[in-house]
Amino acid sequence: MIPRTDDRRFKIAPSILSADLSRLAEQVREVEAAGADRIHVDVMDGRFVPNITFGPVLVKWLRPVTTLHLEGHLMIHAPDDFLDAFAEAGIDSLIVHVEGALHLNRTIQRIKALNLRAGVAINPATPAVMLEEVLPDLDLVLAMTVNPGFGGQSFITGTLKKIQTIRQMIDRENPACELEVDGGVDAETAPKLIEAGARVFVAGSSVYGAPDGPTAGMQRLARAMGL
Structure with missing residues (x-):
């Protein structure tokens, strides 16, 4: 088991997109026991990305299964229409895309009004400057290191430079804001991402897709991160 503390420098958020949904409760409990810090719930609408996945009903079902922080990554158009439903279902934080929210500042303020942590995700081809106006209001920036829509994609090496830029922006404007990454995270890419x-x-495939099981996948990733 990886020791879990509130002040741990690096945190792991297994994504249930790669889990065996026929055993979801078991798989979530396994990564919690293995030391996961939070559970990442990928929400896709088939429009913003070419896939359809989870919604508030799954979050409501998942909430009694784990004590871990649940973060909802809304890869959807018009996220404002669903913020209240996810809050009522028991989500702890909501992450919306800079490319998908029409009035991003208003969306962030609504998330905060619901007493949730507010995050903004940014796609690989979107310049970091798009975060500049909202960064002071954020609890989290999620830098996509693959194009959103599917699990198991290969890491885009070119995103490392942008992550460095976002790190500098956060350190300057809002040091309390977390910098999270999503896509192709494994024991090989994690050290490079930490350096950035x-x-x-x-982590989806590298944890839930690990041939020796999620616990071993968690341990391998943790070792690569120096945990």
């Missing part, structure tokens, strides 16, 4: 400035790591 990431502190929270969404």
Whole structure:
């Protein structure tokens, strides 16, 4: 088991997108026991990304299963229409895309009004400057290191430079804001992401797709991160 503390420098957020949904409760409890810091819930609508996944009903079902922080990554158009439903279902934080929210500042303020942590995700081809106006209001920035929509994609090496830029922006404007990364995170890429400035790591295939099981996948990733 990886020791879990509130002040741990690097945090792991297993994504249930790669879990065996027929055994979801068991798989979530396994990564919790193995030392996961939070559970990442990928929400896709088939429009913003070419896939359809989870919604508030799954979050409501998942809430009694784990004591871990649940973060909802809303890869959807018009996220404002669903913020209240996710809050009522028991989510702890909501992450919306800079490319998908029409009035991003208003969306962030609504998330905060619901007493949730507010995050903004940014796609690989979107410049970091798009975060500049909202960064002071954020609890978390999620830098996508693959194009969103599917699990198991290969890490885009070119995103490392942008992560460095975002790290500098956060350190200057809002040091309390977390820098999270999502896509192709494994034992090989994690050290490079740490060097670039990431502190929270969404891991799907490298944990739930590990041939020797999620616990071993967690341990391998933790070793690579120096935990």
